[in-house]
Amino acid sequence: MQPNQGNRASLFNDAYTHYSPAITGYLETKGVQDPEAAAQDIFLDLYEQLADYEGTLEGIRPIVFGLAYARVTAQHRHLRGLPVALEYSADTDERVSAAAEDAVVGLDSASHLLEGLVAEQREVMTLRVVGDLSIEQTALIMKKTPGAVKQLQRRALAALRATALKDVQYA
Secondary structure (H helix, E strand, O other), rough: OOOOOOHHHHHHHHHHHHHHHHHHHHHHHHOOHHHHHHHHHHHHHHHHHOOOOOOHHHHHHHHHHHHHHHHHHHHHHHOOOOOOOOOOOOOOOOOOOOOHHHHHHOOOOOOHHHHOOHHHHHHHHHHHHOOOOOOHHHHHHHHOHHHHHHHHHHHHHHHHHHHHHHHHHOO
16 A cells, blocks of 8 residues: 555545535536536546645645546537537428438339349348348348448449439330
């Protein structure tokens, strides 16, 4: 045990008891997402710094608030770079065109369109659209890599779009 270890634990306990309510309040006023969790992290950081500390309880105040300030600054910098999350609502979705998969499934002659595809493309489209399988699940079934399945799907959708456009032009 280090010579300062007993004093360190006692000083940490006193600092936590004395300053944690103020730190949590500070974090709340600064808009930190989870102020209690952030306060716990700050006090864990403080505990590490107390290994070499030889001052008094009052001297810990600027240290702990400095840690809190750094945490707030770091969180705001991090959040500034993140996009704002919005909830999806089908009622307010203003997109005009349907997804390619929806267009394929919605056509009366979907089976006719699928017949024009290469066998592997047809299999991918059937598993992905009709079977509602993920790319990874489709890759396992077809014994292909996920990248190969994505490529097959991309080519199949391009072929289906071209065929659908031709049918619309001649109708």
